[in-house]
Amino acid sequence: MKMLPIGKTGLEAPALAIGCMRLNKLDKPGAERFLKTALDLGLNFFDHADIYGDGTCESLFAEALGLSLSSDLRERLILQSKCGIEKRDGHIIGYNHSKSYILRSVDAILKRLKTDYLDLLILHRPDALTDPAEVAEAFDNLKNAGKVHHFGVSNQNASQIALLQKHWKEPLAVNQLQLSVTNCTLISSGINVNLANDAAIDRDGGTLDYCRLNDITIQAWSPLQYGFFEGSFIGSDRFPALNHALEEIGAAHSLSPAATAIAWLLRHPAGIQPIAGTMNTAHLRYLAAAAEVTLSREEWYAIYLAAGNQLP
Numbered sequence: 002m003k004m005l006p007i008g009k010t011g012l013e014a015p016a017l018a019i020g021c022m023r024l025n026k027l028d029k030p031g032a033e034r035f036l037k038t039a040l041d042l043g044l045n046f047f048d049h050a051d052i053y054g055d056g057t058c059e060s061l062f063a064e065a066l067g068l069s070l071s072s073d074l075r076e077r078l079i080l081q082s083k084c085g086i087e088k089r090d091g092h093i094i095g096y097n098h099s100k101s102y103i104l105r106s107v108d109a110i111l112k113r114l115k116t117d118y119l120d121l122l123i124l125h126r127p128d129a130l131t132d133p134a135e136v137a138e139a140f141d142n143l144k145n146a147g148k149v150h151h152f153g154v155s156n157q158n159a160s161q162i163a164l165l166q167k168h169w170k171e172p173l174a175v176n177q178l179q180l181s182v183t184n185c186t187l188i189s190s191g192i193n194v195n196l197a198n199d200a201a202i203d204r205d206g207g208t209l210d211y212c213r214l215n216d217i218t219i220q221a222w223s224p225l226q227y228g229f230f231e232g233s234f235i236g237s238d239r240f241p242a243l244n245h246a247l248e249e250i251g252a253a254h255s256l257s258p259a260a261t262a263i264a265w266l267l268r269h270p271a272g273i274q275p276i277a278g279t280m281n282t283a284h285l286r287y288l289a290a291a292a293e294v295t296l297s298r299e300e301w302y303a304i305y306l307a308a309g310n311q312l313p
């Protein structure tokens with residue numbers, strides 16, 4: 002399995018991470034089978050969030066793997082979770098980066114995951130009321146208590162990260178962003194700089210380059226989805242040209258179309274770590290093969306264009 006450095010943490014992680022947002026689709030035996038397959042494939046980086054299944058995804062994960070505070074398995078896993086989206090009675094009531102909320106959330110995450118530390122904690126979405134000095138205090142507290150080893154953010158732009166780094170002096174390790182070939186304004190705005198077309202609109206303040214400049218690993222969430230959770234573009238009749246390109250180029254490398262879409266993300270020199278959301282062991286086996294393939298420049302651009310993205 003191709004490995005990637007995660008920020009400046011010194012951690013080396015598989016190029017493909019496993020997203021656990023949909024884990025509660027499975028029953029316990031199904032989750033056991035799925036997680037065992039992942040580990041057999043060398044995929045030991047798991048992305049969680051406290052809100053996935055309102056905590057049930059984290060609990061099921063720990064139960065299915067038989068995690069406990071004394072479990073030898075824990076050290077073989079890289080566990081990342083997120084907090085900061087506040088829910089009440091199943092509904093999102095706002096975002097919350099207050100110190101007390103972060104500390105409380107991490108304690109609950111650790112309890113559900115049956116572990117005494119997270120390798121990475123990331124803030125799920127920007128909170129308009131964030132006081133970065135208070136976040137830094139929370140991070141400091143968690144780090145000193147040994148509850149979290151490294152920190153990151155999600156869905157944040159370059160200046161939001163810079164603002165947090167003004168107060169939190171350790172380098173943030175990751176920025177998790179929505180990124181797939183059909184959702185790639187992060188990349189396409191940099192190809193269309195200064196043009197009077199929509200593709201030139203910089204929606205994120207140069208976040209891709211900022212993360213590269215600062216060695217922050219970009220994790221791509223929903224790498225096979227179009228829109229905001231509208232569905233997978235794989236096999237979708239909304240994307241005939243893209244599916245044709247993924248099939249044809251994938252066949253040349255013995256990859257499935259979905260794996261080819263993952264290989265497209267991995268080909269970018271930023272060292273992007275896609276987070277796969279499949280809960281299907283066969284799909285996962287196909288996707289893992291993407292890490293062994295490097296698409297050519299011509300193939301990368303052919304897929305980019307087939308998804309409807311523009312070159313000037």
Ligand SMILES: NC(=O)c1ccc[n+]([C@@H]2O[C@H](COP(=O)([O-])OP(=O)(O)OC[C@H]3O[C@@H](n4cnc5c(N)ncnc54)[C@H](OP(=O)(O)O)[C@@H]3O)[C@@H](O)[C@H]2O)c1
Pocket residue numbers: 019020021022023048049125155156177178221222223224225226233235259276277278279280281284285
């Ligand atoms: N930071 C954030 O704000 C944020 C937001 C959303 C998600 N995330 C993270 O990103 C992870 C991935 O998100 P996602 O689940 O939307 O990602 P995804 O990998 O783009 O989508 C997975 C979905 O696509 C389906 N799919 C259809 N055909 C497939 C194929 N051939 N191969 C693989 N999957 C196929 C899967 O179904 P099957 O299970 O049947 O394969 C599954 O329902 C989440 O688990 C979570 O950890 C983060």
